[in-house]
Amino acid sequence: MVALVAFLVTLAAVLAAAGHAGYLAMLSSAAKKRAGGQPAADFAKKRFPIAGVGLGVTLLAFLIAAGGGVGADIFAMILGAGGGLGSLKALQTSQSRFRNGQY
DSSP states (O other), X not given: OHHHHHHHHHHHHHHHHHHHHHHHHHHHHHHHHSTTOHHHHHHHXXXXXXXXXXXXXXXXXXXXXXXXXXXXXXXXXXXXXXXXXXXXXXXXXXXXXXXXXXX
């Protein structure tokens, strides 16, 4: 039962982190195609390391959950939840910058 919960938590975390990285990739691509989009492309370029770390942490948690016992599953859930929540917050911050017209 713990393994199933760990799998679901870490899977959700990986999806959140991948969503943040994907959002930045789409933002960067769109900004490069528009005249005057360089500030947005620069912003996305600065945020890519944050998205990469978040994705790496959540993937590590997913791998730990896939191969461990109860103790490893609990550690993977904590690690995955932290990485997923951090990625979700970073995604919301990135989106709010562009909704408010700051770039």
